[in-house]
Amino acid sequence: QQQVKQSPQSLIVQKGGISIINCAYENTAFDYFPWYQQFPGKGPALLIAIRPDVSEKKEGRFTISFNKSAKQFSLHIMDSQPGDSATYFCAASKGSSNTGKLIFGQGTTLQVKP
Amino acid sequence: DAGVIQSPRHEVTEMGQEVTLRCKPISGHNSLFWYRQTMMRGLELLIYFNNNVPIDDSGMPEDRFSAKMPNASFSTLKIQPSEPRDSAVYFCASSFWGVGQLGGAFEKLFFGSGTQLSVL
Numbered sequence: 001q002q003q004v005k006q007s008p009q010s011l012i013v014q015k016g017g018i019s020i021i022n023c024a025y026e027n028t029a030f031d032y033f034p035w036y037q038q039f040p041g042k043g044p045a046l047l048i049a050i051r052p053d054v055s056e057k058k059e060g061r062f063t064i065s066f067n068k069s070a071k072q073f074s075l076h077i078m079d080s081q082p083g084d085s086a087t088y089f090c091a092a093s094k095g096s097s098n099t100g101k102l103i104f105g106q107g108t109t110l111q112v113k114p
Numbered sequence: 115d116a117g118v119i120q121s122p123r124h125e126v127t128e129m130g131q132e133v134t135l136r137c138k139p140i141s142g143h144n145s146l147f148w149y150r151q152t153m154m155r156g157l158e159l160l161i162y163f164n165n166n167v168p169i170d171d172s173g174m175p176e177d178r179f180s181a182k183m184p185n186a187s188f189s190t191l192k193i194q195p196s197e198p199r200d201s202a203v204y205f206c207a208s209s210f211w212g213v214g215q216l217g218g219a220f221e222k223l224f225f226g227s228g229t230q231l232s233v234l
Contacts, residue, residue: 042228045225
C-alpha cells in the first residue's frame with residue numbers, strides 16, 4: 001500500500017503557539033520523509049525532511065519527529081507566526097531509487113491567528 | 115536562478131481542445147516531474163524523467179495525456195482531447211538525482227508555480 005495519511009485537515013493556532021501536524025505511512029520501504037509548505041498560487045516548497053535513521057530533526061522553528069516502529073512522523077512548528085499560515089503536506093518515498101517520486105498526504109491548512 | 119518556470123500560468127479551454135503545458139527545469143537538474151493537484155485527489159505524480167528519458171508514467175491517467183522531454187531544459191505535458199475532469203493545477207518539478215551526502219540518491223525537489231487548467 002502506498003498511502004500516506006495526514007491529519008488534521010485544518011488547524012487554527014494562536015500566534016506564539018505550537019502547531020502539530022501528523023502523518024502515518026504504510027509502506028516500510030519508504031525511507032525519505034519530507035514536509036512541504038504551499039502558499040496560495042504557489043507550488044509546494046520543501047520545508048524540512050528526515051530519513052528513518054534519526055528520530056528527530058530540527059531546523060529553526062520547525063521540527064520533524066519520526067517514529068519508525070509506529071510508522072508515523074509529525075511536524076511541529078514552534079512559536080507559530082501569521083506568516084506560517086499555509087497548507088502543509090507530508091510526503092514519503094523510497095530514497096534509494098528516485099525520491100522525487102513522492103507520495104503526498106492530503107494536506108493540512110494552517111491558520112495562525114494574530 | 116529563476117527556479118522552475120511553467121507556462122502558461124492559467125489556461126482556459128473548451129472540452130475537446132488540445133492543451134499543451136510547458137516547463138523549463140532548473141539548469142543542472144537531471145530529473146523532471148509532472149504532478150497534478152486537485153481537491154479530491156491531492157497531489158499526484160503523473161510522470162517523471164531522468165536525463166530526459168521517461169522512467170515512470172504509471173500516474174498518467176489515460177492515453178489522452180502525453181509528456182515529452184526533448185532536451186534537458188524543456189518539457190511538455192499535452193492533453194488531447196481535453197475533458198472537464200482534467201481541470202486541475204499542474205505542477206512541474208525538477209531535482210538533481212545522484213549520490214548525496216546522506217548516501218542516498220536524492221536532492222530536494224523544486225516545484226514551479228503551476229498551471230491552472232480549466233476545461234469548460
